[in-house]
Amino acid sequence: xxxxxxxxxxxxxxxxxxxxxxxxxxxxxxxxxxxxxxxxxxxxxxxxxxxxxxxxxxxxxxxxxxxxxxxxxxxxxxxxxxxxxxxxxxxxxxxxxxxxxxxxxxxxxxxxxxxxxxxxxxxxxxxxxxxxxxxxxxxxxxxxxxxxxxxxxxxxxxxxxxxxxxxxxxxxxxxxxxxxxxxxxxxxxxxxxxxxxxxxxxxxxxxxxxxxxxxxxxxxxxxxxxxxxxxxxxxxxxxxxxxxxxxxxxxxxxxxxxxxxxxxxxxxxxxxxxxxxxxxxxxxxxxxxxxxxxxxxxxxxxxxxxxxxxxxxxxxxxxxxxxxxxxxxxxxxxxxxxxxxxxxxxxxxxxxxxxxxxxxxxxxxxxxxxxxxxxxxxxxxxxxxxxxxxxxxxxxxxxxxxxxxxxxxxxxxx
Numbered sequence: 001x002x003x004x005x006x007x008x009x010x011x012x013x014x015x016x017x018x019x020x021x022x023x024x025x026x027x028x029x030x031x032x033x034x035x036x037x038x039x040x041x042x043x044x045x046x047x048x049x050x051x052x053x054x055x056x057x058x059x060x061x062x063x064x065x066x067x068x069x070x071x072x073x074x075x076x077x078x079x080x081x082x083x084x085x086x087x088x089x090x091x092x093x094x095x096x097x098x099x100x101x102x103x104x105x106x107x108x109x110x111x112x113x114x115x116x117x118x119x120x121x122x123x124x125x126x127x128x129x130x131x132x133x134x135x136x137x138x139x140x141x142x143x144x145x146x147x148x149x150x151x152x153x154x155x156x157x158x159x160x161x162x163x164x165x166x167x168x169x170x171x172x173x174x175x176x177x178x179x180x181x182x183x184x185x186x187x188x189x190x191x192x193x194x195x196x197x198x199x200x201x202x203x204x205x206x207x208x209x210x211x212x213x214x215x216x217x218x219x220x221x222x223x224x225x226x227x228x229x230x231x232x233x234x235x236x237x238x239x240x241x242x243x244x245x246x247x248x249x250x251x252x253x254x255x256x257x258x259x260x261x262x263x264x265x266x267x268x269x270x271x272x273x274x275x276x277x278x279x280x281x282x283x284x285x286x287x288x289x290x291x292x293x294x295x296x297x298x299x300x301x302x303x304x305x306x307x308x309x310x311x312x313x314x315x316x317x318x319x320x321x322x323x324x325x326x327x328x329x330x331x332x333x334x335x336x337x338x339x340x341x342x343x344x345x346x347x348x349x350x351x352x353x354x355x356x357x358x359x360x361x362x363x364x365x366x367x368x369x370x371x372x373x374x375x376x377x378x379x380x381x382x383x384x385x386x387x388x389x390x391x392x393x394x395x396x397x398x399x400x401x402x403x404x405x406x407x408x409x410x411x412x413x414x
Contacts, residue, residue: 033121038065040114042076052099052122065118069101085116090123098123136366139405158253165250169194169210172249181256184228194252199224199232206239210250215243225254233258309350322354325361348394349410356393359386364407 037046042064051059059068066079071091073079083089085103092098099120106115155162161178163171174182174189182197183189195203202223209219218240225235234257242249263270329349352360355376362372369387373380391397396406 033119034059034069036065036068036118036120038116038118040111042066042079042116044068045115052093052120065116069118069120071101091120135402135404139402142400142405160256161254163189163194163197163252163254165194165210165252167210167248167250169207178254182226182228182254197225197252197254198237199226202237206237209239210241213239213241213250215241215248217241222257225256234260319354319358321361322357325357351393352390356386356390359383360390360403360407363387363404364410366404 034050034052035048036044036059038044044059044061044063044065047059047061059065064076065071066073066076069091070093071079071083073082080103083101083103085105087102089101090098091101099122102119102121104117104119106117108114155173155175158175159177161181162175163178164173166172171189171192171194179189194206198206202221205221205223213219218238220236220238223235223237224232225237226232236255236257238251238253238255240251242251349357349360358376359372362375367375369380369383373383376383387403388397391403394403394406396403
């Protein structure tokens, strides 16, 4: 039987549940999941009129909830035994779909005759969230790899001898300049104590600095450094402490002052060279100004060819967010042009259609393809087509950079 009238006292239970939740409709309309208020016999007395598409029918008032949710049980007793209340149960359905089931008893103080709140949560949002996290994880791994590459490139190309020292003073890394200047022939520096880089009378000073130096502070002093052949030369030492969670490292830089001393001896000759360079610099500045004027003319031409069409798209778009996005892009380009006329004109986003602009704004917010399709009321395949066209217009086709990574750098879209 599917009618609440078929159960003795069903109307009394319904009235008690409606009274317990003074206005159940106000509570359940705030949810996207299927939410059912049922009486003590399992009869549905109120629902939020939400249906999981892969279930056979919409949950209906007057029916029993285990039939509405296709739980394959035949009574309230067997249902509660198989799916104990206050626990989360995953229910498998057709086509490999599933949902999460929760049965929450209603307090006897609210409903003396008993009752339950039954919640069925679709797993699809969790799948979309997983896709979003997976994409962001790939972006983070890529950013971490780029950071390591950048550090290695910077470390190896610094002109001064640069070392990483552990808390005991042992050298754990040395850049190319350090190896060239301080290593013995056919030997490395890794594992040796940093004292061998300085004359003996400076050993107490560096050990004291390592002991007393605080994080983010630095110690600088003129010293006599020792090269790979055991010869001394004047240098400036800089020591910085880098503090991690449970250990610390030191960055040690030795700046060779030999050239500085020789510069003092040849001051007159250098002054003449500086004078010649000043003359050459003036000529360079003149050339730069001419190039700046030429680039300004090019920017003016680009404004006419690419900003004006974007202005026309603003007037033709019905969506305020899209119009605001175009306006922000144009404003950014104008500010860049005024502030730095030598900068490249970023006009790629201005070539997007209003619909493509909407898709970009949602992708920038971290929405998945499925979410974009639902929010813009279009099919998932149409969203994928827009993504391909957008990547082509932005010059990303054939590159490893994800569309989300590219767009999150475009603050004017927000």
